[in-house]
Every structure is written in structure tokens, then in C-alpha cells.
């Protein structure tokens with residue numbers, strides 16, 4: 408999902424990345440002039456603080472947070488929230504709470520320095536048309552106050568998977584199982600998303616439309632993940648691994664690979680060197696770049712992918728489902744021995760099988 412993002416820096420061990428759409432967005436904004444660009448960058452610094460608040464609280468619960476990605480419609484921290492309602496509530500509240508705290512601090516500064524509070528619309532209009540002077544402290548502080556208030560309030564809306572919706576889901580989960588709680592929260596969230604799109608069309612307000620569409624689909628995919636998690640409960644990564652896979656030697660020609668080794672049902676082939684060490688992965692899709700005339704001239708080493716990630720077969724499948732679904736391919740090892748691989752498709756298949764098996 409988060410392909411095409413580029414790291415800008417690392418903080419507290421979290422990789423902070425810009426999504427490619429965000430980079431285009433910044434280029435677009437820069438046309439409006441420097442004050443507007445600075446204003447929008449400060450909005451995203453506040454968004455970043457919000458995401459870091461979620462992330463640091465999650466890390467306090469020993470949940471790893473590998474990255475935060477900034478997109479034009481907001482930030483996304485990759486936190487695998489455990490199915491523990493109390494933890495989910497605390498992690499979800501941390502984000503909006505940080506905005507309210509910062510808003511209160513800024514308000515205190517305004518009062519203390521006797522600077523006037525500039526109205527919301529005045530601030531927004533001045534910055535989005537590029538006519539504001541960034542050197543005006545009343546403008547800057549008022550802008551920070553409004554942005555924090557709006558961000559905090561917006562995230563409190565109970566539209567799953569926004570923060571408010573997560574708190575709502577977790578509160579439901581105190582009473583019922585996670586699948587049911589997620590279903591209800593997703594349906595409420597989709598109704599809210601639908602209303603956002605409607606209001607966005609009437610205004611018209613492009614950002615609201617984009618958020619609404621994003622929330623609608625994001626809710627569905629979270630529901631799918633919860634369902635998959637439940638169907639894989641009690642299984643290890645090894646249990647959902649594609650096994651008995653064939654390997655291919657690096658010097659094998661692509662033609663021989665297709666004639667002798669490739670077979671339906673196995674989409675990836677570990678590529679080995681003489682000693683048996685795996686040096687790359689050949690995916691069936693990689694064959695598309697080879698023309699018929701070159702079949703016996705190129706060996707698999709020339710078209711394989713060198714980088715690949717490894718996963719331990721003994722891990723609980725439920726706990727690493729996000730990582731598995733987020734990778735096209737993971738090599739599965741059990742005490743240094745390669746036992747197979749996982750792909751998102753293989754997980755969907757395993758989940759379907761275990762759901763049916765679980766019903767009988």
C-alpha cells in the first residue's frame with residue numbers, strides 16, 4: 408500500500424516518509440508562493456506531531472512502529488494495534504489529545520503576549536491565497552491554534568478508521584468480539600464517509616471528498632484484515648506458507664527454467680548459487696521482460712530480484728499479518744532452513760480455507 412514513499416528522516420527509530428502524491432502536492436502548493444508553502448508545511452508538521460503521539464504511546468506498549476507516511480490527506484502511522492480495547496483507546500486518543508494540548512499552549516501564549524486572536528477564515532484565506540505575511544506573529548500563532556483545534560476535532564469524529572472511530576470500535580469491543588465491533592464501526596464509518604463526500608460535493612470541497620472516499624475503502628480493508636486475523640487464529644506463519652517449492656540455480660537459462668522448473672501454483676522461485684545459498688528471487692512476473700529470442704541467452708540471475716525479506720515460520724500468523732499483506736513476497740525460514748514463502752494471495756487462500764474448515 409505504501410509503495411512510492413520516500414524517507415526524509417528517522418526519529419525515535421521511526422522512518423518518516425513522504426508519499427509521492429504528497430511531493431506533487433507540495434509542488435502544486437509552492438505555486439501559491441512561499442507563505443502558503445510554509446503554512447502547509449507547518450500543517451503537516453502538526454500532523455506529524457499527531458502521528459508521533461500515537462506512535463510513541465504504541466511503542467510504550469511494545470508495539471513496533473516502523474514508519475509514518477505523509478499523504479496529502481493526512482498522516483498514516485503503521486501501528487499494528489493489538490486486539491486489546493484499552494490499549495487501542497489510549498493509542499487512538501493520544502493523537503487528537505496532542506492537538507488539543509498544543510492548541511491550549513498556543514492560546515496561553517496569545518493571552519500572555521496580548522496578541523489578538525485572528526479569526527479562522529481570515530487565517531485560512533490569507534494563507535491559501537498567498538497574501539499573508541509570515542512575519543506576523545499573531546497570524547502564525549492563530550493559525551497554529553486553529554489548525555490544531557480543527558485537526559483534533561476532525562479526528563474525534565467517530566468515522567472508523569479515524570481516531571474517533573477507533574475509540575468507538577474499541578468501546579464496542581469491550582462488550583462484543585472484535586469482528587462484530589469492527590463491522591458496526593465500519594458501517595457507521597462508511598455512513599460518515601458518505602456524508603463527507605456529499606457535503607464535499609455540495610460545498611464543493613475537494614479535500615473532504617478525498618477523505619470521504621479514502622475512509623470508505625480504508626474501513627473495508629480493515630474489516631477484511633480483522634476477518635483474516637480471526638480465521639488464522641492459533642496458526643503460525645509456517646501453517647500458511649506455500650511449501651515444497653522448487654529452487655532454481657542462478658546459471659539456469661530462462662528457457663530451461665520455463666521448460667523444466669516453472670509450474671502453475673508456484674509464483675516465486677528462490678535463486679541459488681553453487682553453494683546452495685539463496686541470492687535472489689525469481690517471480691513469474693519477471694519473465695515478462697524476456698523476449699522469445701532471448702530465452703536461451705539470458706540466465707535467471709539476469710532477471711531475478713536481489714532484495715527479499717525473511718520471516719520466521721514459528722511466529723504467530725495473527726501478529727504479523729500486516730507485514731505479510733504489505734509484502735509481495737516473504738521467504739519463510741525455520742531455524743535457518745528455507746521452508747517456503749508467503750504472498751498476500753497465499754494468505755487470502757489460507758484464510759478462506761481455515762474459515763470454511765472452522766465452520767465444520
Ligand SMILES: [Zn+2]
Nearest residue numbers: 502503562570
Ligand atoms: Zn490520529
